[in-house]
Amino acid sequence: MRNVYHILINPKILNHEVPNLRQSVGWERRDNDYPALFKHCLFWAGLRDKNGSLIAFGYIVGPGIEHGYMEDIIVHPNYQGEGIGRALVQKLLNESQKRGMSIVTVTFEEKNMSFYMSCGFNPCHGGVWRKK
Template sequence: MKQEIIINLPIVADEVPKLRELVGWDGRYSDYPTLFERCNFWAGLRDEENKLIAFGYVAGMGLQHGYMEDIIVHPEYQKKGIGESLVRKLLQEAERVGLEIVTLTYDSKHTFFYTRSGFTPCSGGLWRRKD
């Protein structure tokens, strides 16, 4: 695949939710297009048929710190280096816009992937609203 990961790739609102569902996540259709308006930047990749196959974003105040989320690669394109390229592209953009810290949370089974992509594992916490 010779396509390039693009910062702020034009994306139709339902493309990301459909990609989320392909990897087994909730689509969160109501989050889009609002997410594009509120995050600092995103990155995406399309295949030769113009189908969205990778997506991720960084959100935050745009000052010193950003939070990376939703690193998604279509199941048919996983294990080909696309995810790592996506993360690195987002980190390059974070550096370009002056972010000094980017954090994310991930399942421990992905520690090697994120370490290889430039992150240092550290402890943290999670608060979740009770339904």
């Protein structure tokens, strides 16, 4: 039986919730990014558990005309492996399409390639610049 997740677009998220979720997966908290990040997003998606805790989050940024960039697909470790990540990505892609975008890009580590391919992404060459 396939689980149905009620992932919401642009749900209310408190400033500490995404940093807590980032920390749960071993990422830097980046507390200063919130709530400013929401002002720069085209939209975001979130899922809460039965207790109301944020357990999944991701967002799309970019010009929003034809192209968007998917960022920070996060699922709390206690909920990984249940299809939530795939459902979150699909929700973001569906919303992108509703808003007229025909291209969504994402950058991922090689270990996550099969996940993103299963979500419909085609790997391609690209580059990343980072401030030194």
